[in-house]
Amino acid sequence: MSKKDAAIHKRQQIEQSSRVMFLWVAGASVIVGFALVISWFLVQQIIFKERVLGEKNNTAAVxxxxxxxxxxxxxxxxxxxxxxHLNASRINNDEKALQVVLDALPAEDNALALGASLQSKLVNGVAGVSLDSLNIDQTDDSESSGSTGAAASNGNLQSIHFTMEVSASNPNALRELLQRFERSIRVIEIDRMTIERTDSKVAMKISAHAYYSPAKTIELKKKDIKP
Structure with a gap:
């Protein structure tokens, strides 16, 4: 074999070795790439599972x-x-003591119930007092006293406002009516009050508000956790 043929043969072997080496390097790179992708996927799955377990543990604790x-x-x-004290404040002995609490702070702004209570339990309970008018407004009154806003913002209390006009020939009857407001199971705050006296009777106008606390709702929520 001549020197020229030997050089060509040697060059061919070098080129073949280079191609084989390139194929090995390319194959190894592909394998490493797949390994990295699979490893990253497994890491994400592990993190996701940990988050799910954490939320489950929080739910179980709650x-x-x-x-x-x-x-x-x-x-x-x-x-x-x-x-x-609660048992002594019951309307009748068949009611439970907790009913007094529900009557003192209802869960809804029932205007009809408030009006009936004002008329039957307060006004009609005082001899000689006549109820001339009664208006109940279920919207907030911007002119209410400062204590109204403070109480309404504390404990999510809501207020229901009303105005009433009563009259009596004896001023002591109106005084007794105000005392009934003070002793009422349901908290009633008087915002404004005016008294006018004529020859035959004494008229009193009252602007006041009562409170109610909206009922709380308990519900199960669904939380989606994404990888």
């Missing part, structure tokens, strides 16, 4: 705390049922 709070609340309600 449910446990709620169950513990329910048992504590039941015990407190049983104690309230034996409260002497």
């Amino acid at each position: 449910l446990k705390n709620n169950n513990d709070a329910v048992e504590k609340l039941r015990g407190e309600l049983k104690v309230l049922e034996t409260n002497s």
